[in-house]
Amino acid sequence: QAEVIDTDALIVGAGPVGLFQVFELGLLEIKAHVVDALPYPGGQCVELYPDKPIYDIPAVPVCTGRELTDNLLKQVEPFHPTFHLGQEVTVVEKQADGRFRVETSRGTRFLARTVFIAAGVGAFQPRRLKLDGIERHEERQLFYRVKDPAQFAGKHLVIVGGGDSALDWANHFAQDGPHQAASVVLIHRRDGFRAAPASVARMRELCEAMKMQFLVGQVTGYEEADGRLSGVKVTGSDGVTRVVPLDMLLVFFGLSPKLGPIADWGLALERKQVVVDTEKFETSIPGIFAVGDINTYPGKKKLILCGFHEAALAAFGATSYVFPGKAIHLQYTTTSPKLHKALGVE
Ligand code: FAD
Structure with a gap:
């Protein structure tokens, strides 16, 4: 039996929002493991439109799907996420101690304090x-x-x-x-x-x-x-x-997306989307968050920039599970010595 990987955060999906989730968690000193069904990161941006230009990423007038992914991967480098690619997360189950038992189609097993579902339109499966x-x-x-x-x-x-x-x-x-x-x-x-x-x-x-x-x-x-x-x-x-x-x-x-096992994790769903609040983007199961195209809430728009905002607030939401009882303050990347240390730019 392979060993069980202990992690503070487990991210399901390495699309743009899952990748930015790594960054936002990293700023709060929460290390993440990321699983994706595809053999490479980037989600829809790489799978569906690698060479098409995107014009609505704030402060990036134009970049292709692949360039956005490459830049996100560069941005998360300081936080050394571990990627487990080419495998689908099949099981997410809350244990008595509050942690989540997570398993993939390849038998990789995790014990995670928090889970972030950034699964987009679902796992891409071959037609x-x-x-x-x-x-x-x-x-x-x-x-x-x-x-x-x-x-x-x-x-x-x-x-x-x-x-x-x-x-x-x-x-x-x-x-x-x-x-x-x-x-x-x-x-x-x-x-x-x-x-x-x-x-x-x-x-x-x-x-x-x-x-x-x-x-x-x-x-x-x-x-x-x-x-x-x-x-x-x-x-x-x-x-x-x-x-x-x-x-x-x-x-x-070609590949087509399937919601697949996510439907069996006991989460409240609405039209195959995971229902979340807009304070922390937490699902009906405390400790499980959902960000990006997979979630739904009043006014939801399936845009990358909205997913980025959701990832920031979900990361703060996770701190009460990872650092219980500790007050977490907002810090700016421009001025915070602590963040500079985390980013390796001291
Ligand atoms: P995704 O990019 O869908 O990534 C989700 C990842 O999760 C996938 O890689 C999938 O394999 C993985 N996954 C799912 N389930 C599992 C599982 N159980 N286990 C393991 N892995 C799993 N948005 C814009 O803002 N601007 C644009 O200009 C724009 N243009 C677009 C053009 C096209 C042609 C398309 C199709 C979309 C466009 N979008 C655009 C939408 C944008 O691509 C999505 O909003 C964005 O990709 C959502 O990111 P995500 O990380 O939430 O999900």
């Missing part, structure tokens, strides 16, 4: 192939992400999708190299892609060199032999269904 019963092949022959590319080397691969992940992996496995597959068939519903032009050009090159085959069509069924997935049925634009044999099936349909 799955909607074919009855195909889920029993998941992680054996059907994959929605590549964790270990070596496991696909020398295999007959079918890759489905038309975005960057589908093309990048199709190119990777089709070209000469240590992970080269026995064969690669790329399937997309149309002959047009939502991927970087260079990846599309590379894919066409590999097809011309007979190292990859591209089929226009939709996966409408599958075939099994001896309990194993042996092929997919692909219906082309001509209406004809063909069977494409395979060893491994990789599907990249």
